[in-house]
Structure formats: C-alpha cells, structure tokens
Amino acid sequence: MSGGALWNMKASALLELMMAGEVSATEVVEAFLDRISEVEPKVGAFLEVMRDEGLAQARRIDELRQSGEYPGLLGGLPVAVKDNICVAGTRCTCGSKMLANWVAPYDATVVKALKAQGAIIIGKTNMDEFAMGSSTENSALGLTRNPWDLRRVPGGSSGGSAAAVAAGQVPLALGSDTGGSVRQPAAFTGITGLKPTYGRVSRYGLVAFASSLDQIGPLAADVRDVCLLMDAISGFDERDSTSDNRPVPSYTRALSKSAKGLKAGVPRECLTQGVSRGVKECFERALEVMEDLGVEIEETSLPMIRYALDCYYIIAPAEASSNLSRFDGVRYGLRAEANGLEEMYVRTRRNFGPEVRRRIMLGTFVLSAGYYDAYYLRAAKVRTLIRRDFKRAFEEFDILLSPTTPTTAFLLGERTQDPLSMYMADVLTVPANLAGLPALSVPCGFEEDSNSGEDGDGDSGRRLPVGLQITGRPFDEETVLCAGHAFYQAVAPAVEAELARMRKDLGKESCGSACPQAQSPKGSAWKE
Amino acid sequence: MSAGAKSERVGLEGVRLVSEKEAAGGRLAREDLELVVGLEVHAELLTRSKMFCRCSTRFGDPPNTNVCPVCLGLPGALPVVNREAVRLAVIAALALNCRVNLRSRFARKNYFYPDLPKGYQISQYDEPLAVNGCVMIPGPPPKKIRIRRLHLEEDAGKSIHEGDDVTRAAYSLLDFNRCGAPLIEIVSEPDISSPEEARQYLEELRRILEFTGVSDVKMEEGSMRVDSNVSLRRLGQEQPGALVEVKNLNSFRAVVRALAYEKDRQSRILTAGGTVRRETRGWDESLEITVPLRLKETSEDYRYFPDPDLPPLILSEEWLESVKREMPPLPEEKKRYYVDVLGIPAYDASILTSSRKLSRFFDECVSRGADPKAISNWILSELLGYMNSRGLGPDAIPTSPEFLVKLIRLIDIGVISGRIAKDILVKMCETGRDPEEIVREEGLQQVTDRAFLEHVVDEVIAENLSAVEAIKKGRSKAMGFLVGQVMKKTGGKANPELVNIIIKSKLE
C-alpha cells in the first residue's frame, strides 16, 4: 500500500523506524528527494532543493547512529524551510527579485537548533514576496499549487512549506506567521500548523516583515509532528530581544494529557466574517467532536476583533515599510544601474512586486507626520483593546475555537486583482498575531460543497480541506496542542484516508489537464 | 499638520516679529537683539562593543573589519541592547543632573542614506533615557544651562567620496566599522546667549563626560560632534525668531566662529528689515562663513515609531542606585577636594581636573607620598609645559607618576638641583626613562665637594671684581649674579645653597 512508502509516513513514525535501525536517514532522505522529483513539477513548492547537502547530512547522521551516538531529537528527518529564514551558504530570496541571488552568510537561530537536533534541511520553500500575501501568488520566483486541486492556491504566505508537507515532499516544514501565514496554508492544504506565542521561538534570522507580529511556526501532517519541531526550536535566544526566557515544556510529552474538562469559547464574531456555508458546517461538526471528547463549549464574544483586520493592515505595513528600507541596492541584493544615488534607490526598489510596494506605501503613509496619530497610534490602541478582549476571554476559557479561514482554498488568480478579498482570507487568523497568542490550525474535515470560483463547478471530484483554529493563552501551547491532538485523533482516520488518496493521485495525475495555468511560470499577480 | 507646514508657521512668526516693530515706527537696532542658541551634542560612549551587537568599537582598524550581520543590517538580523552603553549613558545623565527615566524606549528614525544600512537609525524619540538636566558654566557671571534631554542611539557608518566632493565623486566607498557604535545625544535648552557661553558649555560637557569615563570626547576622531540651533530674539521678548540649524562644526573654535558669524548675519538681515529664513546651514571652515546646505525642498519626515525589535528599556530602582553608588567623582567634587583638603590653589585645581587622565596622574603621585603642592606645581608648569610644546593631550602623558615622584625626591634629598631636574624631566619625557637612571648614567649629581666649589668660587671672584665691589656696597642682586656664574661653570650641578655660603664667607 502507498502508506507503506517512506515519503507517505509521518515524522514520528520515521523517527521510530530510524531509531530501531530499520531504515537509515539516507534511505529516508532519498525517498523524499525522489518524491520531490516526482511531484514538484506539479506542485512547485520549492525554490531550492539541497539534494547533495541533504544526502551528505543524512550519511553523517547514519554514521553517528552506527557509532552509538545520539543524533538529536530530529536525527535524520528532512525539513523544508521557508525562504525567508536564513540558512548559511544558501540563497534566501524571500520570494523576491530583490534577493533572488542573495546567499545568507549565517544560520537563523531556528536553523541552528534544527541542525543541532540532527534535522536535515533539504529545501527552501516558495512564499509570497516578503511574506506578504495569502496565496503564494505574490512570489516573484515561482508558482505553487495546492496539491488537493492544482487549479487552486495553497494559501500563503508559507504556501510552499504547506504544499510540500501536504504533497508528501517533506514530513516537516517551517513557515512564518505574521497574520496567519502558517495556519491559513495549513488549513488550505489539510495539514497542521502552529503559530507559537510571540517570543516563544527566536526570530533571529527570519527576514522581518512586521517585527511585532512575525513568529516562526512548524507545519506537519499532524499535531505530534508539530510538537517534534516545537521541541527543537522553542526557547529563549539572546540574539532576539523579544524572545521570552521562561522555561519551555516538552510539547511531545504534553500530548498524553486528556482534553476532557477543558473549557472552550466560540467567539460569535468569528462566524459572521464571511464564513462560507461549507466551512461553517464543517466547524459545527468539529464542535460536536470536541464535545464528545469532554470539552465544554460555550459561545462568547470578542467585540474588538471586528477591527482586527483594519488594525493589522495599519500596523503590519507600518513596520514593513521600515523593515524593507534596507533593500536599497547599496550593500547586497539587487542593484539597478543608475546615475547617482537617488536614481539608484528608485530603480532598485521598483523591483519589489506590486503587493510589497502597496504595503510600503501604505506603511509610509500611516507613519507620516500628521497621520501617525490618526492611523498608527490609533491602531496600536485598538491592538491593546483586542489583547484585552482575549485576556478577558481567557479568564473564563482555556481555549478559543473558530474556523481557521472563512473559505477553503480559492482558485489561482481568483483574488489577485482584488487585494481586499485577498486580505479577507486572514480575517480569522490575524487576531492571534495582534494579541501575540499561540494558535493552531488542525484539519477538521472537508467542505461538502466546493466553494467554486468563477469557473468552478466542483468537477475536480475532490473535496477541499477545512481547518479548525485553536487559540490559547500566552505561552500555553501545551493546552492548545493537547486539545488539537485529542481532536485530531478523532478525525484522523477520515482525514488521513483522504490525504493518502490525494497523495497517491498526485503522483499519477498528469499536470496538463489539471492545471490550466501550467504554461505560466509565474503567478498572475506578477503580470501587472 | 505636516512638519513642512509647521516650519512654515515658525517662519511666519519671524516675519511678524519684525513687522510689528516697524509698525510701531521703531527701527530694530543690533543692541536690541540677543543670540539664542541650543546645542545638540553627540558623544560616543567608551564601550568595548557596539550599541546593538558584539562588534568592537576600536578606532582606526582597516575598513569593514569590525562588522557583523547586525551592524551591517543584513536581512533577519536583530538588535540587542548593550548593557554597558546603558550604564555609561546613565552615568552621563546623573553627572549632568538629569532625571533618569526608569522606562524609556527605542524608536526608529527612518531615512535613506548609504551609510545607514537598515534604512533607519535606532534612536530614542518620545521616551528618552533622561530629561531635565543642567550644567553650570563659569561665566562671568556663572550661568545655568539647562539640558532638555539625553538619549541613546547608534552611529552611522562612514562614506568616503572619491575626490572628497560628494557632488562630483565618480564613486563612494563605505566603512561600517563605526556603524552601530553607541552614542548619547545631549540636547540643551536654548539658554546659550553668546559664542563664549557656547564654548564654556561645551568645555564643561567635555570635562564631565571625559572625567566620568563616559566618552573620550575627541572632536578630531569624531567621538564628539556638535550641531547648533541659532536664532535671534528681541530683548525682552519670549519668542525667538526663525531657527537656523548650523552643521559641520568640527571643533570648539568652529562653534564659536560659526555662532559669531550667524549672529552677525542674522542681525544684519533683521536690522535691514528683512527676515531670517528657517534653514539648515553648514560651516565652511576655510571661508569662515556659513552657507545654506543643499537640502530637499520638503523638510525631512523621519516617521519615528517605537522599534518593535526592542522592548521598552526598563531600569530598576536598585540598579539605578548601584550606578549612583559606584559613580566616579565629578570634576567639581574632585576640584573641591584638591582645594579644601590638599590645599591646591583653585586655579591649579581646575586645571588638574580638566581631564580624568591628568587628575588620576596627580592622584597617583599624591598616593605615592609626594607633597601635593610641589607635585601640582611640577605638573602644571613643567610637565604640561613640555606637553603643550609637543602638542600632547592629557591621554598621552609621556612619563609615569612613579618617575615624577622619584625626580622630586632627588631634589629633596639634594642629589640634583631644581634646575637640573627640569632638564632631566625633558629627558624623562623624551625617552620614558627612570630619572635615577638618567642622573646616574649622565653624572648629573649635584657637586657638594666643598674644596672643588671653593676653587670655582675663587675663579669667579677673580673674574668679576666689579660684582664683588657691588656686593660690598650692599647690592644683593650681584650676589645672584655670582652664584649664576658658578652654576654656569659647573654645568648647573653645583649645590646652590653651598655656593651661596662659600661666596659669603669669601667676601667677609
């Protein structure tokens, strides 16, 4: 059976096999590299695959094991890393022309941690340029498709990482989440993704989009695998002043706890924000599953999160406009030929894509003298109120439940001409970033009615995955993961059967008929 | 309202000032105008590493050798505050009588320039480290100059333009060694009303910052930089006229000359019924004038906002107390000690406390048992005299306290004369050698051999009979002349007291 293939297995299972000496790290890495060769032309998840380094790394892990040494928590497991996280000696493009040839001279703290735990970094994944987007269509360097339906987006901005895990190209991946960029693509591709509490995971080496919102997070097939990555990358980093130094528990061990007796709140505002009927139905079934697990569910209200998206689209661009100033052509990255400094700046920075330029302009505007108070300062105040809403809710509830996204994966090109409809894809995920809270997206089922786009008629024959979002108290990833794990156990048989079928079909499907835009190497957003 | 509109408003008030006067039928005279100056001083802190990374702050290393992802602004790099920089800035704030804020905050100042690698400078804006300080300047009359704020920030890199002219350079080179070095910016209130007061204020700031070990305040190495805001105000009025910012002030002398020039320039405009434009001007060292700097039409909007990479800087009461306890003495305190306890004249004490190095040198001499007054005299007249003639600053004292104390002891016990000692000091300074060694090797011991000296005195008397006559007539000046002749014949080595006694006995 196809489930027997190494690439179709979860990280925790692979780890057991390797520890038992039944397979080698080299075999594992080879299996995933083969799978990448097989499906990458259809999925397009990677910007770079480090085949030779990956295999060399795997051999080293095997030698360690043979000599009786412990190769680390993730010894021999392949990991894909979003291309806005620095890996020394490897290009770090951020999906942008500006950094298309920039080779990072240092490892991000999370990458150091992965290496220290024996993980094998086998590729850098595609993303919306500088993590700005919800479909990965804003990448200037490649098009990534949703493995469930190649006509659809994988979500974003960590679309490459999510698609790679869903397609079985890699068991584990890192993404970054500024407004939902881990959770939303996880939901769109039927896998699990966590945005940790702000400060739980070091940001050192993550190319900043919006510093007060960015957080690196893991993506994997299930909660247990997410915990494996969390155990490796969490903790204080003296290089990141916003990282937190409270002790980190073992997340893997926390999974044995029961979800029984947990109090869960369902914010009623979350079901009014353009949530599709299919998603709503799926979410309601998920609530029933939770109740069956002994979770007490009650409706609640977070009145201020109605303003979360507006608030986010002031704060995030403001910080981005400043963070992206360094891409000026002076020291690294792309430099346009020009006569004189001013012209060099202008010509160089024209190479940002339209969405990035839009946000730089927006951010520059809201920080300008005379507008600062009305926009940035007011948004900062709203943010405080949103935090307060959550704080109040968490006095009563252990977790909050909502759908991760209002709809399932939309069609490629469907929203590229309408930024506001694109922004709506993050409406349910943005509040956790504003409040700095841990939030998990876990697969909860499939939408019964396909949310067809303009030409969609549901003839893909495959239902699209829906994600359940579980939000927790600051630094209480344990409860979030524990509830997520208990829930996932209940739905796993159905979800994983679909996943296995999709993966199997993906290997067979010919791209030509399935992907109408196969001939276009780039997302349509880029054509402007 | 935009910053541009704001500056326009201030400019218009400048116009109104003049026109009201004219409406009243009076003519504005130069004597009616008072100089109003506020100074912004940047001082580089004496830390080993930079403000937000671990790179060295050493001066003069090959370009771009003290750099890392953080100070080069590489993608993904993050700043971490240097504790020692905060400690030194707090010492400066306390020494300048500021109120230290237990909570302050770093903010980003956004602008594009090639030597600013992140496209923003991390500084402090609406929540500075310290506020409301003051410095006393000696005058006369003594005056209090208030300090509005003191904050921490990072330095930029250095642009080196081909041919030294930015407008015509074919290319520019960048050195980021200094980029990210810790700075404090000290902003005074506009309390300075003359170029001389500005000089005194800067001298006092420099003395305090150097003395407390906060900065080495060398303008020539760029570790102290000054910008000024200059305007004129009609005597008796509250509101000063349009503000002119003067940059490129690379020495105290440049500050004094530039302020004098601006006062003259602005009063000429105002007395002729014109208006002073609000603008930024640069001091041209060679022409000794200020010239308008070519700036953009619109005024710069730095879009300050709190740096999301750095949480607020929170200082605890206990930590602040511990810094206060371990505060190095201030120059004024040290000076009082020298005067009141050691009996040093006030003027001498103020020179000894003009620099930490000098004061430490003096302290060590005293702790080695030297007589404070004697050693102070030697330092002020001989040692500093030598150093001034060679252009040496107080951080390049060419001998050690140990040697200077030895030298004075050699005089005290009669081995050498004071005159010879002055020559020995020069040799000590030139070679760095031990005075005892110099005396021994060059045979500079005083001659106290009575028979030999009597012989020399006989010779001198025989050669200067007229002087002998003069002495016998009671003219004591001639006595000194004879002693001098003996010293001359002995190459200064004769013990002058003994020579005196012998001459007197011969003439009786």
Ligand SMILES: [Zn+2]
């Ligand atoms: Zn550095």
